[in-house]
Structures are given as C-alpha cells and as structure tokens.
Amino acid sequence: MxxxxxxxxxxxxxxxxxxxxxxxxxxxxxxxxxxxxxxxxxxxxxxxxxxxxxxxxxxxxxxxxxxxxxxxxxxxxxxxxxxxxxxxxxxxxxxxxxxxxxxxxxxxxxxxxxxxxxxxxxxxxxxxxxxxxxxxxxxxxxxxxxxxxxxxxxxxxxxxxxxxxxxxxxxxxxxxxxxxxxxxxxxxxxxxxxxxxxxxxxxxxxxxxxxxxxxxxxxxxxxxxGELKGDAVHVELASGEAGRAIEALAPLADVRDVTLEDGRLLHLHADNGAQAVPVILQALEAGGVNVASVTVARPSLDDVYLKYTGRSFEKAEATAAEVNR
Amino acid sequence: MIALRHTLYLTIRQVKAFLRQPWYLALTLAQPIIWLLLFGALFKKIVEIPGFGSKSYITFLTPGIVVMSAVFSGGWSGMSMIDDLDHGVMDRFLVAPTNRGALMVGRIAPQVLTTIIQSLILVGLALAVGATFPGGAAGIVMLIVCAALLSVGFSMLSNGLALMLRREESVIAAVNFILLPLTFLSSAFLQQSLAPKWIQQIAKYNPVNWAVQAGREALNKSGDWGFVMAHAGYLLAFAVVCALLATRAFRSYQRSV
CATH class of the missing domain: 3.40.50.300 (P-loop containing nucleotide triphosphate hydrolases)
Incomplete structure (x- = not known):
C-alpha cells in the first residue's frame, strides 16, 4: 500500500x-x-x-x-x-x-x-x-x-x-x-x-x-x-538616487516588475536571483548608484496562494472571519 | 462485551467529574429543599378541602417534590452533553470506536446518585418537619427507585435533545417548555380527584404521574404493591425507550457536523 x-x-x-x-x-x-x-x-x-x-x-x-x-x-x-x-x-x-x-x-x-x-x-x-x-x-x-x-x-x-x-x-x-x-x-x-x-x-x-x-x-x-518562475530581489539604496537606479536597470533583459517603495527600496523579479544579483550591482555601480543591501528571496507560499486564488492569504482570512461572524 | 466495558469506563469518568463539582452538587440539593418548604407552607391549608383525603400536606407533598426534583435534575442533565460538545470531547469519543449506547448509558450513574442524595435529604427534612411515612424504609426505597427511573428517562431525553440542538439556550427553552407542564399535569401538588377531568385523563399517560402515584402509594400504611410494581415497570420501560431514542440522536448529530 x-x-x-x-x-x-x-x-x-x-x-x-x-x-x-x-x-x-x-x-x-x-x-x-x-x-x-x-x-x-x-x-x-x-x-x-x-x-x-x-x-x-x-x-x-x-x-x-x-x-x-x-x-x-x-x-x-x-x-x-x-x-x-x-x-x-x-x-x-x-x-x-x-x-x-x-x-x-x-x-x-x-x-x-x-x-x-x-x-x-x-x-x-x-x-x-x-x-x-x-x-x-x-x-x-x-x-x-x-x-x-x-x-x-x-x-x-x-x-x-x-x-x-x-x-x-x-x-x-x-x-x-x-x-x-x-x-x-x-x-x-x-x-x-x-x-x-x-x-x-x-x-x-x-x-x-x-x-x-x-x-x-x-x-x-x-x-x-517554482511555478511562480523566478525570485524576488530587494535592493536597498544608500541614498535617494531612485530615478537613476531605475534608469540603470531598465536595459537589463533579465529584470522585471521593478517597483519602488519609500523612495529607497527597489523590488524586482528575476528568473534566477543568484545570477541576477552581480549583474544588477554592476549596472547600478555603472550608473553611479550606491547600494546599502541586496536580498534575494524565493517566492513564498503567500505568493503561490495569491496566484491561484487571485487574493492574498490575509485578505481571504479576513473575509472568512467576516462570513463566520 | 465492548459495550459493557465502555459503559463502565465512561461511568467512572462521569462519576469522578460529578464528585469534583461540590458546588454544583450543593446547588442541586438546595433547590428541592426550597420547593418542599415553600410549597409546604404556601398550601398548608389545602388538606382542609373536602375530599382531599390526607391530613398532613407535607406528608402528601413529599413524594411530589421528590419526583419533581428528579424530573428537573434529569431534564437539566443535557447541559453536561453541551459541555462535552463545546469542549470537543464528544467528537473525540465519536471518532474513537466508542460504543454509542455506552456514551448515553455511561451518563446515567451521576443522575441516579443525584436523585438518591436529593430524595434522602428531602425525606429526612420532611420527617423533621412532621411528615409521617407509614410505608417505612421499603416505601422510601421504592419512592426513590421510581424517582430515579423517571430522572434517568428525562436525563436521556435531555442528552439526546442536547445532541440535536447543540446550544445551551435551545435546550433550556425546550426543557422549560416540557417539564413544568408535565409536573403540573400530575398529582404532585394536588389530590388527583380534585383536578379537572381533562387533567386526570392526561395524567394517566404522564410518566411523572406514574412516579408520583407509585411513590405515594408505597409510602402508605398498607399500600397496593401490585399498583406500585406495575408503575415501576412502566417507568423502567420509559427509561429504556428514552435511552434508545437518545442513542439514535448520535446519528442525527453526525449528519449535521
């Protein structure tokens, strides 16, 4: 059995x-x-x-x-x-x-x-x-x-x-x-x-x-x-040079979905985060942008849930709580 | 064999829980004492009505209050089922290969214990305030047997109802709706011959009345024991039927979860 x-x-x-x-x-x-x-x-x-x-x-x-x-x-x-x-x-x-x-x-x-x-x-x-x-x-x-x-x-x-x-x-x-x-x-x-x-x-x-x-x-x-394809990369900028940073990343073929948070935190997706990081750092350096930190994250199950149900897990929980009431 | 063994283990659980709640016990005992003294005082002069037949109301009333207390403690016992449902204990028993009948029959022991203690206190108190029971110890035992059988029957019904309704408020409402009328449709407080004809008719089929009349007859000087035993038999049958019905309620419960 x-x-x-x-x-x-x-x-x-x-x-x-x-x-x-x-x-x-x-x-x-x-x-x-x-x-x-x-x-x-x-x-x-x-x-x-x-x-x-x-x-x-x-x-x-x-x-x-x-x-x-x-x-x-x-x-x-x-x-x-x-x-x-x-x-x-x-x-x-x-x-x-x-x-x-x-x-x-x-x-x-x-x-x-x-x-x-x-x-x-x-x-x-x-x-x-x-x-x-x-x-x-x-x-x-x-x-x-x-x-x-x-x-x-x-x-x-x-x-x-x-x-x-x-x-x-x-x-x-x-x-x-x-x-x-x-x-x-x-x-x-x-x-x-x-x-x-x-x-x-x-x-x-x-x-x-x-x-x-x-x-x-x-x-x-x-x-x-894995089905989500790619990793999430978060780049923390040392100083407020966000505009230049986005410009510097634009030509990179591997990088998608660049979003900016609080003027100094960049979120982006790459097929392979580990390979993308050096390329990203090089591009930013060439563009004269100082980087404070870089993190690569595998997509979480939260992202998976979002993909399959069309709503975030937290939101689903909140809705369920309301229905139960 | 399994059914008996499960009944034994579940009985031990219930009795232990029962003994661990002294406050609950004290409260269930206090209530009937109040009934006995209150009704005894309130309707003292009722025996002067022509045709009442008894000289002391407290003597007449005692079996009535013993039976009424048994009815109510039985009726409320479904609350412990609600407790077990709320705490997930019943679901755990149902997922285990527990004999369903044992889950009901295992709840009888504390009910019988309550009735015995309650009844003895009531009888003792009645004797202290001047009641006389010529039927003696045998009569008192028979009264308690009848009261216990009746309370077991109502306890089974109450537990079955609790399984189906699953909410404390619903059980309280249902129990109140049924038990008080049943008590008044008996000769617990008033000589049957003085009640309206239609009440006398209904009372014939009322288990509460069977217990009151059998208990009162057993306490008489030369009671009709054929009558007493026959009614005790009816009460036993009532308890068995109630236990069977209540056990079926598990199916209804499992369909709804």
Missing part, C-alpha cells in the same frame, strides 16, 4: 449554508506529512471530519489506511488518530485519566496501556502534571495532551487539524519538532491542516492549497513556489 489516504470528489453542504466541500480530492503517500493549506472556512476541517468518520460526505469516496471510510467506519476508527481543531481534552479529568480513558475506548488494558500512557506523558513533558486536572493546563500543554491522546492506540494515520493555532511561538516550535519526529522515527502518515503558510512549508512533503471547498493547487512546497 503506497497511499495512506485517497479521497476523490468529496462534496458536503451543510443545511442552510454554502458548500463546505465542492469536489475536493486528496491523495497522501504513506509515511509522509501532507498539508491542506487554506484560510478558515476553506473546507479543511470538513475534510478531516469526513476522513475520520465523524461526518459523511454528500458525494464522493474516500479510503484511509486502505479502508473505505463509508463502508468500514469502525475499522477506519481503529486505524486513525485525530487531533481536532478544537481541543478534545476533558478539562475535568487529569492528564493521565484523559489518556487512560482514550486507551480504554480503543480496547487497550492493563500493563500495556499504563506503559503506553506513561511513555506518552514523558515524551510530551507532561509527567509532572499528569495528576493535575487538565483545566489547570496551559494552552500548549492541553494541545500536547491532545496529540498524545491521538497517538495512544498507535494509529497508522494521524490527522492534525490546525495543531498550532493559538499557540505561542515557543509551543509552536515544540509542536513542529514533535510532528517532524513522528514521521521520521515512527513512519506515521500525517495529514495536517493549517492556515499558516510557514507551517506547511516547513513540515509538509506535499501540500494542497484549498479554497472554497476545492483544491486549487497541489505539489511539494518547492514545486509550487
């Missing part, structure tokens, strides 16, 4: 609302991290709910770990772990009680379960707080407990629905380290949803950009960014 998740043509409409999913398809290779990237309301959580058997699609089919989500939901449930977007921690129970109950529900018992629970508490740094009521946990600790619960029964496929939303930068970095470790050391397949471009870029081997219930682009982060 090479694909841990195969879903095609998923459609889901909630009563009285717009289409949450509009023919979404996704394929995830075993043992890899795959990200669904998109703003709130794009359909990411709905996809996770369907793939983990919580919800049923109106149309389409899906299999997880080789099992049909619609025909064999009981077996799918045993094969997957799920960390939902809103935490599933029982805040009136202790950390250990949460984990023990979760294990019991998957049919684990006795020594085996106790060892597994102790191991997970240790691994997520929760051993010292294991006997405290989860209500007293910080957001980061609750999130770790969530992930630990998703792992109790050693699932083949783990779903992480926005695992780092609302976490402080330190907890986020912790979580990223943990996610990377899970696939590297345990060969777990992870489907992760996120609205952080950086998160998808950092963790996912492949990703789909989701917008309005469908996939608008799919590939590895580098492939997607």
């Amino acid at each position: 090479t694909n841990a998740i195969e879903a095609s043509g998923l459609v889901k409409t909630y009563a009285g609302k717009v289409k949450a999913l509009d023919g979404l398809s996704v394929t995830v290779e075993s043992g890899s991290v795959f990200a669904l990237l998109g703003p709130n309301g794009a359909g990411k959580s709905t996809t996770v709910k369907i793939l983990t058997t919580l919800s049923k699609p109106d149309a389409g089919q899906a299999s997880v770990a080789g099992l049909d989500v619609l025909r064999q939901p009981e077996r799918v449930r045993r094969a997957v772990g799920c960390v939902a977007q809103k935490s599933g921690v029982d805040i009136q129970a202790t950390g250990r009680e949460n984990l023990m109950l979760q294990g019991h529900l998957y049919g684990m018992r006795g020594k085996e379960l106790e060892q597994r629970v102790s191991g997970l508490l240790e691994r997520f740094g929760l051993t010292d707080s294991a006997r405290r009521i989860a209500r007293t946990y910080s957001g980061g600790m609750q999130r770790k407990l969530d992930v630990a619960m998703g792992l109790v029964h050693k699932p083949q496929v783990l779903f992480l629905d926005e695992p780092t939303t609302g976490l402080d930068p330190e907890s986020r970095a912790d979580m990223w380290g943990e996610i990377a470790r899970l696939t590297a050391e345990e060969g777990l397949t992870i489907l992760l949803t996120t609205h952080y471009l950086e998160e998808a870029d950092k963790l996912a081997r492949r990703l789909s950009i989701v917008d309005e219930g469908r996939v608008v682009a799919e590939g590895s982060p580098d492939e997607l960014k």
Whole structure:
C-alpha cells in the first residue's frame, strides 16, 4: 500500500449554508506529512471530519489506511488518530485519566496501556502534571495532551487539524519538532491542516492549497513556489538616487516588475536571483548608484496562494472571519 | 462485551467529574429543599378541602417534590452533553470506536446518585418537619427507585435533545417548555380527584404521574404493591425507550457536523 489516504470528489453542504466541500480530492503517500493549506472556512476541517468518520460526505469516496471510510467506519476508527481543531481534552479529568480513558475506548488494558500512557506523558513533558486536572493546563500543554491522546492506540494515520493555532511561538516550535519526529522515527502518515503558510512549508512533503471547498493547487512546497518562475530581489539604496537606479536597470533583459517603495527600496523579479544579483550591482555601480543591501528571496507560499486564488492569504482570512461572524 | 466495558469506563469518568463539582452538587440539593418548604407552607391549608383525603400536606407533598426534583435534575442533565460538545470531547469519543449506547448509558450513574442524595435529604427534612411515612424504609426505597427511573428517562431525553440542538439556550427553552407542564399535569401538588377531568385523563399517560402515584402509594400504611410494581415497570420501560431514542440522536448529530 503506497497511499495512506485517497479521497476523490468529496462534496458536503451543510443545511442552510454554502458548500463546505465542492469536489475536493486528496491523495497522501504513506509515511509522509501532507498539508491542506487554506484560510478558515476553506473546507479543511470538513475534510478531516469526513476522513475520520465523524461526518459523511454528500458525494464522493474516500479510503484511509486502505479502508473505505463509508463502508468500514469502525475499522477506519481503529486505524486513525485525530487531533481536532478544537481541543478534545476533558478539562475535568487529569492528564493521565484523559489518556487512560482514550486507551480504554480503543480496547487497550492493563500493563500495556499504563506503559503506553506513561511513555506518552514523558515524551510530551507532561509527567509532572499528569495528576493535575487538565483545566489547570496551559494552552500548549492541553494541545500536547491532545496529540498524545491521538497517538495512544498507535494509529497508522494521524490527522492534525490546525495543531498550532493559538499557540505561542515557543509551543509552536515544540509542536513542529514533535510532528517532524513522528514521521521520521515512527513512519506515521500525517495529514495536517493549517492556515499558516510557514507551517506547511516547513513540515509538509506535499501540500494542497484549498479554497472554497476545492483544491486549487497541489505539489511539494518547492514545486509550487517554482511555478511562480523566478525570485524576488530587494535592493536597498544608500541614498535617494531612485530615478537613476531605475534608469540603470531598465536595459537589463533579465529584470522585471521593478517597483519602488519609500523612495529607497527597489523590488524586482528575476528568473534566477543568484545570477541576477552581480549583474544588477554592476549596472547600478555603472550608473553611479550606491547600494546599502541586496536580498534575494524565493517566492513564498503567500505568493503561490495569491496566484491561484487571485487574493492574498490575509485578505481571504479576513473575509472568512467576516462570513463566520 | 465492548459495550459493557465502555459503559463502565465512561461511568467512572462521569462519576469522578460529578464528585469534583461540590458546588454544583450543593446547588442541586438546595433547590428541592426550597420547593418542599415553600410549597409546604404556601398550601398548608389545602388538606382542609373536602375530599382531599390526607391530613398532613407535607406528608402528601413529599413524594411530589421528590419526583419533581428528579424530573428537573434529569431534564437539566443535557447541559453536561453541551459541555462535552463545546469542549470537543464528544467528537473525540465519536471518532474513537466508542460504543454509542455506552456514551448515553455511561451518563446515567451521576443522575441516579443525584436523585438518591436529593430524595434522602428531602425525606429526612420532611420527617423533621412532621411528615409521617407509614410505608417505612421499603416505601422510601421504592419512592426513590421510581424517582430515579423517571430522572434517568428525562436525563436521556435531555442528552439526546442536547445532541440535536447543540446550544445551551435551545435546550433550556425546550426543557422549560416540557417539564413544568408535565409536573403540573400530575398529582404532585394536588389530590388527583380534585383536578379537572381533562387533567386526570392526561395524567394517566404522564410518566411523572406514574412516579408520583407509585411513590405515594408505597409510602402508605398498607399500600397496593401490585399498583406500585406495575408503575415501576412502566417507568423502567420509559427509561429504556428514552435511552434508545437518545442513542439514535448520535446519528442525527453526525449528519449535521
């Protein structure tokens, strides 16, 4: 089995609302991290709910770990772990009680379960707080407990629905380290949803950009960014000689889209940033322009998102927030 | 087997949570005491109405308040389901291979505990202010059994309703809409023979009335135990039907998420 998740043509409409999913398809290779990237309301959580058997699609089919989500939901449930977007921690129970109950529900018992629970508490740094009521946990600790619960029964496929939303930068970095470790050391397949471009870029081997219930682009982060053709080059001028600088760059065949910001910052695109930099510097020097700094940036997923959906990621987020209100 | 085991684990969870909320417990206990003393004082002279049949109103009223308290604590118990939904706990259980019936039946224990504690306090208080229960300990136990079965039934309905409505306000509105009328359509406060004919007719099919009448009969000097056991049987059937209906609500919930 090479694909841990195969879903095609998923459609889901909630009563009285717009289409949450509009023919979404996704394929995830075993043992890899795959990200669904998109703003709130794009359909990411709905996809996770369907793939983990919580919800049923109106149309389409899906299999997880080789099992049909619609025909064999009981077996799918045993094969997957799920960390939902809103935490599933029982805040009136202790950390250990949460984990023990979760294990019991998957049919684990006795020594085996106790060892597994102790191991997970240790691994997520929760051993010292294991006997405290989860209500007293910080957001980061609750999130770790969530992930630990998703792992109790050693699932083949783990779903992480926005695992780092609302976490402080330190907890986020912790979580990223943990996610990377899970696939590297345990060969777990992870489907992760996120609205952080950086998160998808950092963790996912492949990703789909989701917008309005469908996939608008799919590939590895580098492939997607590569499709944008070229790098962004930012040139900071030492003194206000912007007019002369633009003039000096005009004849260069390799340089496009020159824009000026604040009278001293030039943004431009070049097919190959690294090769273009010396040429640009030479031209500016010849034109008598002093340069303070030059940076070359690979296009970001933000640029990719803009290209495929026609709006910036931030703008999409703001619109989604308004719709949800 | 799995269903039983899951029920056991989920029961332990609920009972622990129940014991960790002493304030909630104190509040659920205080309310019925107020009912008993308030109604007892307000309608004290009601026994003077010809044909009432009982000499002490507090003696007459106690099974009524015990049952009413059971109805309301059962009715409100769906709030804990709303809590579990809001905290994502229920979704986590549903994504795990958890037995659906166990998710409902596992919520019964704290309900029964509440009813037992509530009822014992009410009976003790009633005795302290002069009520007499010739039916003795057996009668009191039977009253509590009937009250507990009734509260379990309403608790299941309330939890099922919570799954379908998913909002606290909606559940509060629905519960208020149903429970108070059902209580007044019983002989909890007034001798049935003194109520209008149409109320007497409806009361025959009202589970709240089954519990009140069975409980009151069991407390009598030489109660008709055939009547008591038959009504306890109806109440058991009511509780089972409610649990089955409530379990079906998971399907409706999963269709809507």
